[in-house]
Amino acid sequence: MAYKVRISSVAKANLRKAVAYYKKEASLKVAQNFVEDYELTLKKIVQNPFFQIFYKDFRGLTFSKYPYIIFYQIDETEKLILVKAVFNASQDIGKRPK
Numbered sequence: 001m002a003y004k005v006r007i008s009s010v011a012k013a014n015l016r017k018a019v020a021y022y023k024k025e026a027s028l029k030v031a032q033n034f035v036e037d038y039e040l041t042l043k044k045i046v047q048n049p050f051f052q053i054f055y056k057d058f059r060g061l062t063f064s065k066y067p068y069i070i071f072y073q074i075d076e077t078e079k080l081i082l083v084k085a086v087f088n089a090s091q092d093i094g095k096r097p098k
Contacts, residue, residue, distance in 0.1 A: 008084050008085070014086040014087070014088075045081060046081065050074070057074075060072070062089065067088060069089050071083075071084050072084055
């Protein structure tokens with residue numbers, strides 16, 4: 001059975017902030033490429049959710065082209081991937097989700 005994905009409000013806000021940043025500081029095309037990279041990374045997680053554990057039960061996978069990490073947890077009983085944050089890896093690691 002395939003895992004379903006639930007994206008937290010924090011992760012959605014992280015995405016909106018990143019897209020707005022790339023639109024303002026780079027271009028619409030760069031922002032669109034960021035979204036494509038996010039979707040590709042999320043697809044990889046769905047295909048194989050058991051990537052590296054970063055902290056306690058938080059797993060993460062880095063984007064291919066952008067300095068971001070999708071942090072998530074797995075609920076085995078519900079077969080659910082819970083995306084908790086989309087973290088800019090250039091930020092202070094003290095800001096990672098806990």
